[in-house]
Amino acid sequence: MQVAILSKENVMKRRMLLGVLVITLSLLWVFPVPGVLAAAPKYTVKLGCVEIPTSALCRGMEVFKSYTEGAAGGDIKVDLYTGGQLGDLAELYEGVKSGLYQITQGDETITGFYEPMVILSIPYLFSNELVVQKFFESDYFRKLNDDFAKKTGVRIIGAGVSGFRSFTNSKRPIKSMEDMKGLKIRVQPVPVMMELVKALGASPTPIAWSELYSALQQGVVDGQENPPATILDAKFYEVQKHFTSDEHGLAWNLYYANEKWWKSLPANVRQIFWAGARLGATVETGVRLHENRVGAVKELEKKGVQVYAAPVSLKEKFRAAAQPPVVDFLKKKVGAEVVDGALKTVKEIEAQIARQAN
Numbered sequence: 627m628q629v630a631i632l633s634k635e636n637v638m639k640r641r642m643l644l645g646v647l648v649i650t651l652s653l654l655w656v657f658p659v660p661g662v663l664a665a666a667p668k669y670t671v672k673l674g675c676v677e678i679p680t681s682a683l684c685r686g687m688e689v690f691k692s693y694t695e696g697a698a699g700g701d702i703k704v705d706l707y708t709g710g711q712l713g714d715l716a717e718l719y720e721g722v723k724s725g726l727y728q729i730t731q732g733d734e735t736i737t738g739f740y741e742p743m744v745i746l747s748i749p750y751l752f753s754n755e756l757v758v759q760k761f762f763e764s765d766y767f768r769k770l771n772d773d774f775a776k777k778t779g780v781r782i783i784g785a786g787v788s789g790f791r792s793f794t795n796s797k798r799p800i801k802s803m804e805d806m807k808g809l810k811i812r813v814q815p816v817p818v819m820m821e822l823v824k825a826l827g828a829s830p831t832p833i834a835w836s837e838l839y840s841a842l843q844q845g846v847v848d849g850q851e852n853p854p855a856t857i858l859d860a861k862f863y864e865v866q867k868h869f870t871s872d873e874h875g876l877a878w879n880l881y882y883a884n885e886k887w888w889k890s891l892p893a894n895v896r897q898i899f900w901a902g903a904r905l906g907a908t909v910e911t912g913v914r915l916h917e918n919r920v921g922a923v924k925e926l927e928k929k930g931v932q933v934y935a936a937p938v939s940l941k942e943k944f945r946a947a948a949q950p951p952v953v954d955f956l957k958k959k960v961g962a963e964v965v966d967g968a969l970k971t972v973k974e975i976e977a978q979i980a981r982q983a984n
Contacts, residue, residue: 667698669891673730685913686786690906693902718731718732718882732879740778746878770964783888783900786879786880795811800936801934813850813851814835838850850862855921857922858926
């Protein structure tokens with residue numbers, strides 16, 4: 627066996643190399659190179675939603691993740707869980723309310739947790755997506771949100787528009803009030819939607835979303851109401867041949883945040899999350915806007931659906947028939963001040979837009 631004998635010169639070289647290595651590692655510890663011994667993020671957020679990764683909502687949440695992580699310079703890490711991995715909407719709400727999650731998706735189900743938000747379901751309240759966006763940014767909605775946070779421990783930090791709900795059915799085109807009579811229309815199990823359909827002369831039938839396709843297929847109901855992109859995604863064109871774009875109701879998604887956690891954040895960190903949620907909601911609104919007003923409608927026509935764009939005159943007739951009884955109903959439920967405040971705010975926004983356009 628041969629034994630290597632190091633010369634004095636080699637020993638000195640090895641000692642020098644070892645010294646350089648120790649100094650280098652020490653410097654990396656004090657001044658880390660990106661990706662090498664990087665410090666752990668100060669804020670880790672589990673962000674849950676129920677929709678598929680390619681949905682408009684999840685695309686927006688990807689922007690939320692990218693923006694917040696980049697703006698915080700490594701202090702924030704967002705783990706995005708899509709497709710209901712963290713639970714359904716009710717479970718997400720309970721999770722963010724209890725503090726299990728910091729931020730999650732919300733939607734129209736908010737009315738089951740905080741009844742005043744039902745004002746967003748007033749029929750024909752909003753004329754377009756721009757009005758909705760300005761409504762979410764209004765002082766009226768901010769005060770409503772503050773009260774929501776105070777009473778539930780959950781705050782809304784972003785709101786996106788999924789689209790406007792319109793009617794489909796398997797019987798006939800809906801081009802007048804008379805055409806609504808006798809139709810059995812599936813609605814969400816929400817009283818305000820039942821009031822709307824009854825006011826238009828049809829028969830409302832509450833059916834769970836999971837059972838809707840088979841109910842339409844088997845003729846349990848004649849029609850339903852959803853935004854065009856949702857109708858396309860759910861393949862309702864296979865069992866519904868008439869689509870009337872009357873845009874009677876709003877569909878929306880929200881970014882919920884746990885209020886206690888939110889208030890504990892430094893102001894600059896809150897601003898990053900706040901901006902990220904609004905950027906994400908803007909992306910969702912934009913993607914859905916194109917889908918609902920262009921892509922989905924064209925695709926439905928290709929699938930053999932007869933599309934009828936309801937003129938303003940028909941919408942006004944529907945509005946005159948449906949809005950007053952629903953408004954009266956809601957005033958008894960949540961108070962005249964809340965309902966009148968919503969109606970007044972929308973009128974002010976529309977007036978502001980009209981002034982800016984002239």
